[in-house]
């Protein structure tokens with residue numbers, strides 16, 4: 156029996172650089188409010204399920220995350236969170252990150268509000284908050300065209316593609332590894 160191929164991920168990187176010279180922030184076609192969430196606000200990461208929220212919290216308070224910046228940016232419309240972008244510090248699953256690097260992940264827009272520029276603007280706002288001094292990462296399934304576009308529109312560099320290798324048969328313990336650098340991609 157042949158092993159199933161591991162799914163391929165795109166690894167995007169924002170090396171720290173000042174973005175103050177940029178033009179106006181990317182437009183959002185719906186009216187709403189941006190709000191930052193931090194773990195002291197509530198135990199539950201906005202829009203994230205109970206189990207994942209509890210895991211995130213345990214990793215934050217248990218110092219599995221290397222630094223203290225675990226947080227999320229929300230876009231709120233009529234009291235509903237219609238978008239979240241979570242900012243994760245480095246942890247063992249992402250050995251390619253340096254200790255103080257951050258990763259934008261668990262990014263989600265409610266289906267009814269997709270294609271309005273919300274995710275693109277959210278990543279822009281995360282860059283504005285952290286990206287002058289910190290390296291940011293953004294990983295996405297290679298086949299997720301909308302998510303890849305969000306990184307590209309924010310001028311992240313595609314540094315390579317790679318896989319998630321399970322450890323001891325468990326995905327949770329597995330590590331993300333870059334297997335093909337950008338210059339090896341066709």
Ligand SMILES: CC(C)(COP(=O)(O)OP(=O)(O)OC[C@H]1O[C@@H](n2cnc3c(N)ncnc32)[C@H](O)[C@@H]1OP(=O)(O)O)[C@@H](O)C(=O)NCCC(=O)NCCS
Nearest residue numbers: 262263264269270271272273274275294295300301302304
């Ligand atoms: C990925 C996701 C967060 C994007 O959110 P969004 O708020 O719709 O993003 P934006 O409106 O900023 O649009 C991003 C770009 O993707 C494009 N896009 C949307 N759907 C697309 C598709 N199916 N194929 C190709 N491009 C697509 C948009 O047209 C836009 O590009 P453009 O401005 O050049 O036209 C959203 O699709 C989502 O929540 N998906 C499910 C969860 C997910 O896959 N998360 C990513 C995990 S890494």
